[in-house]
Amino acid sequence: MDMQLRSVFTFVARKLLRLGLLLLAVAIFTFVLLSLSPIDPVQAYIGADMMQISSEQRQLIAERWGLDQPMIIRFWDWLGQLVQGNWGTSMVFNQPVSEVIASRFWVSLPMLAIAWLLSGILGLGLGILSGALAGSWIDRVVRLYAYTLASSPTFWVALLLLIVFSVALRVTPICCAAPPGILAADVTLWQHLHHLLLPAIALSIIGIANIALHTRQKLIDVLHSDYILFARAQGESLWGVVRHHGFRNLILPALTLQFASLSELFGGSVLVEQVFAYPGLGAATVQAALRSDVPLLVGIVFFSALFVYTGNTLADLTYPIVDPRIRLGGWQT
Amino acid sequence: MLSISNLGITFTQYDQGLRRKQLTVITDLDLTIQAGEVVAVMGASGSGKSLLAHALLGILPDNAQLSGTMEFQGEPLTPKRCEALRGKAIALIPQSVGYLDPLMTVGRQVQRVGQLNGLSSGAARTLANRTFARYDLPPTTRQRYPFQLSGGMARRVLVSTAVLTQAQLVIADEPTPGLHPDVVTETLNHLRELAREGRGVMLITHDIEAALQVADRVAVFYAGTTVEIAAAEDFARGNLRHPYTQALWRSLPQNDFVPVPGNQPSPENLPVGCLYRDRCAWVTSECEQARPELRFVRQGWVRCIHAER
Numbered sequence: 001m002d003m004q005l006r007s008v009f010t011f012v013a014r015k016l017l018r019l020g021l022l023l024l025a026v027a028i029f030t031f032v033l034l035s036l037s038p039i040d041p042v043q044a045y046i047g048a049d050m051m052q053i054s055s056e057q058r059q060l061i062a063e064r065w066g067l068d069q070p071m072i073i074r075f076w077d078w079l080g081q082l083v084q085g086n087w088g089t090s091m092v093f094n095q096p097v098s099e100v101i102a103s104r105f106w107v108s109l110p111m112l113a114i115a116w117l118l119s120g121i122l123g124l125g126l127g128i129l130s131g132a133l134a135g136s137w138i139d140r141v142v143r144l145y146a147y148t149l150a151s152s153p154t155f156w157v158a159l160l161l162l163i164v165f166s167v168a169l170r171v172t173p174i175c176c177a178a179p180p181g182i183l184a185a186d187v188t189l190w191q192h193l194h195h196l197l198l199p200a201i202a203l204s205i206i207g208i209a210n211i212a213l214h215t216r217q218k219l220i221d222v223l224h225s226d227y228i229l230f231a232r233a234q235g236e237s238l239w240g241v242v243r244h245h246g247f248r249n250l251i252l253p254a255l256t257l258q259f260a261s262l263s264e265l266f267g268g269s270v271l272v273e274q275v276f277a278y279p280g281l282g283a284a285t286v287q288a289a290l291r292s293d294v295p296l297l298v299g300i301v302f303f304s305a306l307f308v309y310t311g312n313t314l315a316d317l318t319y320p321i322v323d324p325r326i327r328l329g330g331w332q333t
Numbered sequence: 334m335l336s337i338s339n340l341g342i343t344f345t346q347y348d349q350g351l352r353r354k355q356l357t358v359i360t361d362l363d364l365t366i367q368a369g370e371v372v373a374v375m376g377a378s379g380s381g382k383s384l385l386a387h388a389l390l391g392i393l394p395d396n397a398q399l400s401g402t403m404e405f406q407g408e409p410l411t412p413k414r415c416e417a418l419r420g421k422a423i424a425l426i427p428q429s430v431g432y433l434d435p436l437m438t439v440g441r442q443v444q445r446v447g448q449l450n451g452l453s454s455g456a457a458r459t460l461a462n463r464t465f466a467r468y469d470l471p472p473t474t475r476q477r478y479p480f481q482l483s484g485g486m487a488r489r490v491l492v493s494t495a496v497l498t499q500a501q502l503v504i505a506d507e508p509t510p511g512l513h514p515d516v517v518t519e520t521l522n523h524l525r526e527l528a529r530e531g532r533g534v535m536l537i538t539h540d541i542e543a544a545l546q547v548a549d550r551v552a553v554f555y556a557g558t559t560v561e562i563a564a565a566e567d568f569a570r571g572n573l574r575h576p577y578t579q580a581l582w583r584s585l586p587q588n589d590f591v592p593v594p595g596n597q598p599s600p601e602n603l604p605v606g607c608l609y610r611d612r613c614a615w616v617t618s619e620c621e622q623a624r625p626e627l628r629f630v631r632q633g634w635v636r637c638i639h640a641e642r
Binding site: 229233240244248249322325 | 387390392419420421424425427431432433434435436437438445446449450478480481494
């Protein structure tokens with residue numbers, strides 16, 4: 001027990017140290033890239049009123065902000081503020097960056113969660129089906145579907161869904177996270193679901209292909225292993241083999257892939273939210289980038305690094321739970 | 334109980350592009366096993382030993398075609414019958430711990446065998462525990478995963494999977510290589526015990542000494558065919574009929590320790606006539622004419638036209 005507690009402690013400590021290093025690296029890269037980018041912070045701040053101020057006034061703002069200092073000093077100043085929790089104010093939303101990210105993320109989260117679960121469950125199911133029946137017509141249909149979707153761009157799939165379900169069939173709303181003209185407090189749960197359904201499906205469709213193809217291949221490998229041959233010799237049927245031996249041996253790579261796909265999910269949400277005008281974090285990213293909202297953009301970069309890192313850590317945590325060889329590896333007779 | 338005659342196994346393969354190729358890996362294989370008897374099936378790797386086991390269990394890959402006849406308890410072994418019998422009337426003891434699911438406790442896996450034999454999960458667990466106790470496996474073994482077993486424990490767990498069944502025929506596929514001599518003796522004794530219970534045991538091995546230690550009869554395979562079926566005593570008595578068997582016997586360290594020169598022909602280019610003729614000291618022009626028939630000579634079966642000398 002004592003040993004276990006200590007190993008948990010080392011695990012957490014190591015993970016936190018790595019996260020710190022990762023965020024530092026992200027900070028350095030983001031800062032250098034933005035410093036070298038053509039975005040002029042003063043111009044981005046003042047916007048259209050740029051013509052009305054004199055170059056002396058501009059100079060004054062730049063001095064006030066420390067823009068005349070060398071890059072390394074500016075970096076330390078900025079990092080110090082960041083560590084203290086001052087992420088700056090978003091120019092587009094005129095709100096503190098942390099608040100913008102928090103509120104936007106809550107809008108995106110249900111969509112991301114539904115898309116993630118859908119792609120995981122459907123991908124796993126289709127992968128098992130086509131792997132177990134490899135070579136059959138079912139397998140061919142699944143593979144054709146998976147290859148087609150794996151090679152279609154997310155925004156294009158989103159547009160097609162929009163054209164079919166919202167424009168032609170009129171069963172889903174055409175945009176946004178709620179019906180227009182209704183107060184946020186009055187939106188019902190059903191209206192929420194109705195609006196996030198299509199974006200979530202668009203987002204999950206791409207993920208399905210990836211998981212299905214990997215699961216299929218893994219199941220085929222498992223079915224060709226010695227222990228499956230022995231299970232067959234013991235009289236186990238195909239579906240018995242899949243249920244008792246196949247599933248436990250393919251779930252580990254599937255889970256790893258599923259957690260690692262959080263990064264693709266996040267990237268995909270930027271495109272999907274843009275197409276559906278869904279006011280989540282992805283749409284905010286696009287706005288921040290188009291309107292040179294540097295503080296918000298930096299905030300989102302950090303947040304997404306944290307998000308993806310969490311996903312990978314969760315994948316790491318599933319290993320000892322699923323695989324006894326990792327859990328008990330050190331413990332021998 | 335088991336009678337195999339003129340068994341042939343051919344694989345259809347795709348050679349470069351779409352050209353189909355037939356690869357015959359077993360030709361004219363004969364073997365019988367009686368209840369209560371241990372028959373060793375001996376041969377170099379590639380002589381078709383394991384394929385025979387897979388054919389009996391009906392677990393050959395889809396691209397394999399069978400010819401000849403296999404009869405089990407007087408009735409032909411059709412693919413359908415194989416499927417019904419495998420794990421129940423015919424059980425396999427596999428080569429190594431690699432044949433156990435790495436992510437499942439061995440207790441669950443042995444219990445599963447009982448369930449596949451129609452027991453309830455409770456009854457199967459009791460039976461699994463009893464079988465583990467019979468083989469002196471401590472109760473904690475049930476919670477172990479295959480990677481946590483020592484070589485000897487793994488062997489006993491694998492034997493347990495077959496003992497649990499009512500199988501009349503137990504096929505042990507290479508159970509001895511790489512084991513400590515004590516564990517080898519223990520494993521062979523377990524097989525002997527199964528025969529004493531009235532089951533037929535097929536011991537697949539390339540270890541002559543292990544085979545002679547436990548077997549009643551020895552079938553020698555060469556390039557996918559049975560060249561000789563002899564009683565175990567025939568070896569020490571010098572009553573061997575086929576030149577290949579004699580050469581194998583002489584190659585043992587305690588005998589003359591002379592290696593058998595040459596190699597087994599590959600299934601891609603089997604010679605016409607006797608399969609052993611290119612390595613045989615007795616070869617004559619007659620050996621090139623046709624494959625010799627299996628004949629009964631001095632109380633044993635042999636596939637050689639010069640066996641009487």
